Each structure stands twice: as structure tokens, then as C-alpha cells.
Amino acid sequence: MKTHTVRRFGEVVEINPRRWNSVAPTTPVSFVPMAAVSETSGTITEKATRAFEEVAKGYTLFADNDVLFAKITPCMENGKAAIVRDLEGGLGAGSTEFYVLRPGExxxxxxxxxxxxxxxxxxxxxxxFTGTAGQQRVPRQFLENVPLFVPPLDEQRRIVGLLDRAAEIRRRADAARAKARAIIPALFLDMFGDPATNPNGWPVLSVGDLLEAASYGTSQKANENGEGIPVIRMGNVLMDGQLNTADLKHIVLSPEEQERVSLRHGDILFNRTNSKDLVGKTGLWDGRFDAVLASYFIRLRVDEKLTCPTFLWAFMNSSFMKQVLFNTARGAIGQANINTKELKAFRVYVPPLPLQRTFAEQVIRIESIARALDAAAAKAEAMAAALSAEVFG
Structure with missing residues (x-):
């Protein structure tokens, strides 16, 4: 009876196989740039077709059933890897920053x-890693000598089936979550009308008219050792206005400073400084834990006798307002800015408060569904991680 054996990676997988010699120059082959490999799904999202003579030199060559593995930072850390299949004529070419991994028998x-x-x-x-900052890569010698358990093929198929099912649960949960959250902007337009035209003739006020306060976050330096209180930074607010607190830093502040920049439920987080296409990202703090705000943000506290925080958050994330923010942002491509005065001057229609609150209740229900899908995906991912740890060591 066959059992698991421990092998060096390079013994069972050919790394960067020899280049092809007998392909006609005009033969069509698939072309896969680094950007075409999804770091979330581990699949190839698109393939172009080129003549072999265009890619015969200066590119990495591969074939159906090879595995592409990004060797350069940050692509490797982000998980850019995929099995290549359905290539034009079974052949392909792509970035030289891929390792081509060809499994043996x-x-x-x-x-x-x-x-x-x-x-x-x-x-x-x-x-x-070896190399200089920004150009660090996985050394081939290291990869060749990594040990791995190699079970019999039937056992490999069983393991792969379990891992594939866990990954599929994750993909479906991610897709369902994205669809759930896509409902929010559609619901906003359905209930209130397009902000560009204000078809319902709602009263129009400035953002500043709706606020109790607007203030900057802290400029104190954050740390990665968990000391102090969590600080919400640019990357914690996504382009669609959702919060992502998976990657947090902490900060030590005096009691007075912490009180000044602390967050409470319903605070709106306006990203005042970023690249031009990202400046104006707007999040809504849900009070998930105690936290403070970094100086890249303006913290808005609305007068809830006039407007609902969820409504103003959704307005700021509407397609219309994103275009206004892009047109308003000043500065270079790498460092655009919108200041408090400009933010307060933006015009916003103000529907009746009961209608705004109805919208907020619907958003809470949608977010509840999205969080349940997140939990299902996290459970599937944990199961896959536990299985991988058991199989691969």
C-alpha cells in the first residue's frame, strides 16, 4: 500500500520548463499578463491571443495544466497563482515574473x-525573499528545495476535491455578498431619485448645514505591535464605502487626544487626502469596536434632527457624488486633496427624515445578510486552512 512520501518540490515539479523549439512563428498562442491572474479566486480572468513570434522572446512560456506562481512582491504575497487551461493550441506566454510549475507524473x-x-x-x-525593496523575489533554489508531502494520486484527488469545494463556497459567498451590497445604491436611487437631477424636488442644503461637527483625525504615528487603540486608516475604507478592518494598526494617545479623535456609531469618515481617483472615499462607522481616526480623514457628525448618517453616507457614495469629488480634488495624481471648507460646501438634497430612516433600516437588513455571508465564507476558508495544514504540514 502506497503512503505519503516527503519530497523536495523540485523533484516532483519542473520549474520553468525548457522553451519550445518547434513552434511556427505565426502559430496563435494565448497571452496572460500578471494582471490577468486573480489574486482572490486564483483563476485567469482573461487571455489575449498573439502570434508566437511576438512572445517567443522576453516572456515566460507555458502550456495547458502548468501552474503559474508569481515570484515578485507584492503579487506573490497577494496570492497570484493559477492553473492554465484552455490555451490557444495548448500554449501560452506571460510575464517573466511568473514561475511556471509543471507537475510530474x-x-x-x-x-x-x-x-x-x-x-x-x-x-x-x-x-x-532576495533582492532590493520593491523588487524582491522568491529564489528558485529555495522553491526547488521546499519539502512537501506527496500522497498517492487517488488521495490527492480526494484532498483537491475537498479544497475545491471549500474554495467554491468562498467564491459563491463573495459573489452573493457583492450582490447584496450592490442593492444599496440601487435602493438609494429608487427611494430618492438621481442626485444629479433631483426628480422629486427635495430641498437642497449644503453638507455643512447638516453637520454638528467636522474635524480631522490624529497625525500621531501608528504601531504594528497592538499597543494602544485601533486607528482607522485609508485602506480600512473601501471605494464603495464599506469598512475593512482586517488589517489594523494601533496608536498610543493621551486621554485628551483620544477623546478628540475617537469614533462613535454613525460618524461619517471622509478620506480627504489620497490619489485623485480615491480621494473622497466615504465610510460609515458602525461602532464595531472602540477606535480613533487617522489624519487622512475628516470625521463628520450629522445633526440627526436634519438628516440620517446612513443617508448622507449613501449620497456621498453615489455615482453622481463620486464624479463631483473627482472633479473637485486638487493636487497631483499621487496626492489629491479636498479640504473641510470644500466638503461643507457640497450640495445635497434632503428627503423627509422618516423616508431616510426607512432607507437606513433597509441598509441594516442588507448589511446583516452580507455579514452572514461573510461568516459562511470565513468558516469555509477556516475549514480549507485546517485541511491544508493537516495535508501539507
Whole structure:
């Protein structure tokens, strides 16, 4: 009876196989740039077709059932890896920053894919990077000598099936969550009308008219050792206005400063400084934990006798307002800015407060569904991680 054996990676997987010699120059082949490999799904999102003579030099060559694995930072850490299939004529070319991993007879492409996609493996690769900052790469020698368990093929198929099912649950949950949250802007337009035309003739006020206060966050330096209180930074507010607090830093502040920049439920977080296409990102603090705000933001506290925080948050995230923000932002491409005076001057229609509150209740229900989907996806991911840890060590 066959059992698991421990092998060096380079013994069971050919890394960067030899280039092709017998392909006619005009033969069509698939072209896969680094950007075409999804770091979230581990799939190739699009393929172009080029003549072989266009890609024969200066690119990495591969074939159906090879595994592409990004070797350069930050693509490797982000999880850019995929099995290539359905290539034009079975052949393809792409970035030289890919390692091409060709499984031998003892190992399945899917098994190799799941092995290199693990977060723990990517952390190990990062710890062995060579090169200068911004151009660090996984050394080939390190990759060749990584040990891995190689079970019999039937066992590999069983393991791959379990990992694939967990990944599919994650993909479906992600897709359902995205659809749930896409309902919010559609609901906003349905209930209130397009802000560009104000078809219902709602009264129009400035943002400043609706506020109790507007203030900047703290400019004190944050730390990564968990000391102090969490600080919400630019990356914690996404382009669609959602919050992502998976990556947090902390900050130590005096009691007076902490009180000045603390967040409470319903605070609106306006990203005043960023690249021109991202300046104006607007989040809504839901009070999920005690936190303070970084200086890249303006904290808005609305007068809830006049407007509902959820309504103003959704207005600021409407397509109309995003275009207004883009047109208003001043400065270079890398560092645009909108100041408090400009923010307060923006015009906003103000529907009846009961209608705004009805909208906020609907948003709470949608977000509840989205959080449940997040939990289901996290559970599937934890199951897959536990299985991977057991299989791969």
C-alpha cells in the first residue's frame, strides 16, 4: 500500500520548463499578463491571443495544466497563482515574473496549486525573499528545495476535491455578498431619485448645514505591535464605502487626544487626502469596536434632527457624488486633496427624515445578510486552512 512520501518540490515539479523549439512563428498562442491572474479566486480572468513570434522572446512560456506562481512582491504575497487551461493550441506566454510549475507524473496540477496558494507557504516564501525593496523575489533554489508531502494520486484527488469545494463556497459567498451590497445604491436611487437631477424636488442644503461637527483625525504615528487603540486608516475604507478592518494598526494617545479623535456609531469618515481617483472615499462607522481616526480623514457628525448618517453616507457614495469629488480634488495624481471648507460646501438634497430612516433600516437588513455571508465564507476558508495544514504540514 502506497503512503505519503516527503519530497523536495523540485523533484516532483519542473520549474520553468525548457522553451519550445518547434513552434511556427505565426502559430496563435494565448497571452496572460500578471494582471490577468486573480489574486482572490486564483483563476485567469482573461487571455489575449498573439502570434508566437511576438512572445517567443522576453516572456515566460507555458502550456495547458502548468501552474503559474508569481515570484515578485507584492503579487506573490497577494496570492497570484493559477492553473492554465484552455490555451490557444495548448500554449501560452506571460510575464517573466511568473514561475511556471509543471507537475510530474507523481503529482496533480490542482495539488500543486493548492500547495503554493496557502497563506503559510506564501509567508515562508516572503521570509526567503532576495533582492532590493520593491523588487524582491522568491529564489528558485529555495522553491526547488521546499519539502512537501506527496500522497498517492487517488488521495490527492480526494484532498483537491475537498479544497475545491471549500474554495467554491468562498467564491459563491463573495459573489452573493457583492450582490447584496450592490442593492444599496440601487435602493438609494429608487427611494430618492438621481442626485444629479433631483426628480422629486427635495430641498437642497449644503453638507455643512447638516453637520454638528467636522474635524480631522490624529497625525500621531501608528504601531504594528497592538499597543494602544485601533486607528482607522485609508485602506480600512473601501471605494464603495464599506469598512475593512482586517488589517489594523494601533496608536498610543493621551486621554485628551483620544477623546478628540475617537469614533462613535454613525460618524461619517471622509478620506480627504489620497490619489485623485480615491480621494473622497466615504465610510460609515458602525461602532464595531472602540477606535480613533487617522489624519487622512475628516470625521463628520450629522445633526440627526436634519438628516440620517446612513443617508448622507449613501449620497456621498453615489455615482453622481463620486464624479463631483473627482472633479473637485486638487493636487497631483499621487496626492489629491479636498479640504473641510470644500466638503461643507457640497450640495445635497434632503428627503423627509422618516423616508431616510426607512432607507437606513433597509441598509441594516442588507448589511446583516452580507455579514452572514461573510461568516459562511470565513468558516469555509477556516475549514480549507485546517485541511491544508493537516495535508501539507
Amino acid at each position: 507523481e503529482i496533480l496540477p490542482e495539488f500543486v496549486f493548492h500547495f503554493v496558494r496557502r497563506a503559510s507557504f506564501r509567508a515562508l516564501c516572503k521570509a526567503n
